[in-house]
Amino acid sequence: MSIKKKADGLYLVRWREGGRYRSLQVNGGLELAKKIERKKLSARDENRHLDVKKEINYRMSYLIDRYWDIFGSKKASADREISIVEGIRAELGRLFVREADGAAMQRWYENLTGKRGLAANTAVRHFNVMHHMMEKAATIWSKDTGIEKNPADMVEVLRPDDTRERFLSKEELERLKVALDERMLQKGTKDLNRTNLRMRLIVLIALATGMRSTEIHRLCWSDVMFGEGLIAVRARLKKGKVRYVPMAPQLAEELRSYPVVENEDRLFPPTRGKSKSGRQRLEGSFEDLLLRVRIRHFRFHDLRHTFASWYMMIGGDLYELAKILGHANIKMTERYAKLGRAHIAKTGVTAKAILDLLGSSHLQTEEQQALTA
Structure with a gap:
């Protein structure tokens, strides 16, 4: 959490929430900026920004292990998909499942064809694994993960067949x-x-x-x-x-x-x-x-x-x-x-x-x- 003065009567309040940094410009004095800072801290600590009733600290790495043991390892394509889930673990494993929201899913998906340089059809295969895993997290394991909606549903997927x-x-x-x-x-x-x-x-x-x-x-x-x-x-x-x-x-x-x-x-x-x-x-x-x-x-x-x-x-x-x-x-x-x-x-x-x-x-x-x- 920080307050930065940008100009006279203009402050930037910055805080971390949901696994990412957020910011808000405040027009007014320093005391007003501090008041807003306290409110943001309070809202974050009370977990009001999350759609869950209590704080649930279930990490993506745990979810990946559970998913793989129960579902992934039993697929006919398990040999190919093991590298996909390990890629997810490397990028998102340290996050709490509740922090892996739609924005996080979208960034992860865009990185597949961006930083990692995967072909579009390969990126779709990675996304399908992620979607299946998060669907289980939001349904049969929702009490453990703290989410009730699949965040991968919010990702705009570019499927090769749909670009022709x-x-x-x-x-x-x-x-x-x-x-x-x-x-x-x-x-x-x-x-x-x-x-x-x-x-x-x-x-x-x-x-x-x-x-x-x-x-x-x-x-x-x-x-x-x-x-x-x-x-x-x-x-x-x-x-x-x-x-x-x-x-x-x-x-x-x-x-x-x-x-x-x-x-x-x-x-x-x-x-x-x-x-x-x-x-x-x-x-x-x-x-x-x-x-x-x-x-x-x-x-x-x-x-x-x-x-x-x-x-x-x-x-x-x-x-x-x-x-x-x-x-x-x-x-x-x-x-x-x-x-x-x-x-x-x-x-x-x-x-x-x-x-x-x-x-x-x-x-x-x-x-x-x-x-x-």
């Missing part, structure tokens, strides 16, 4: 439509090509809803709300929260025509040879599709950007788009604003326009029967 602006043009969409339809049947037969049929619907859903690959692969038939023209997205959402995306009539037809696997609620149940982590991808077949249609520098996640870009070009509303995409921060959505027009369009217009370009060659009843036979 690559989307399909009208001509590319038309070429994609032809390629998606031409291999629905096995070569030289009238039998459906199961692999291409599956990929075709996954691509259509991504284009018409802006859903992520993980969200699509986890879709269940119970999430498809034909009566309301909506699809419920539950993947990656916590505490039972659900977001809804529009289901255009053309997409609804495609879904109704898609064969249901017996005794299976998931639209796209895991296939043989999946990775140990259980993550499903289209990698090989999708890359082959892109080669056939001569689309370069494109990834599956860019189908999401295609939906968002066309949404704004057709006249969509930025805030509605944020809800559809599931963006927690409107800043993530604002990069599409430059593609927008002044008027507001209904949510389902985008999906309809994209599917109009792609066409709607949904399966016939005989073909469904052939697949399920």
Whole structure:
């Protein structure tokens, strides 16, 4: 705590609070500055600046050890993540958990790509570990740590997939439509090509809803709300929260025509040879599709950007788009604003326009029967 005179009648009061130095300029005499100094000291000592009922001196180093023993060491990626938690310990280990607030989290995250020079995607992996650990600190261990909210939720994370602006043009969409339809049947037969049929619907859903690959692969038939023209997205959402995306009539037809696997609620149940982590991808077949249609520098996640870009070009509303995409921060959505027009369009217009370009060659009843036979 200190008082520094800056000019006649102007003093700077400086004190340490919440693990960092704070300051306040006081216009008045020295006695007023001292009075304010005493109040700040009193508030700090009584712990009024913290959202806890009592002082809890639980350090980040203890939290790291506890997290690693119970959760981190049991992950399939434990060998890679041990260096991440030790990096957190080196930078924040001496702080009390209650001092590791949103500002501290933001500085730590910015240092990853700043002082430490990590690539953006590597910094995201570090952040995910931190977020998981602080989530446990704010929930199941809140009585020990003294916090009830995850401070990592306040960090603005720059995810590489969310910085790209690559989307399909009208001509590319038309070429994609032809390629998606031409291999629905096995070569030289009238039998459906199961692999291409599956990929075709996954691509259509991504284009018409802006859903992520993980969200699509986890879709269940119970999430498809034909009566309301909506699809419920539950993947990656916590505490039972659900977001809804529009289901255009053309997409609804495609879904109704898609064969249901017996005794299976998931639209796209895991296939043989999946990775140990259980993550499903289209990698090989999708890359082959892109080669056939001569689309370069494109990834599956860019189908999401295609939906968002066309949404704004057709006249969509930025805030509605944020809800559809599931963006927690409107800043993530604002990069599409430059593609927008002044008027507001209904949510389902985008999906309809994209599917109009792609066409709607949904399966016939005989073909469904052939697949399920």
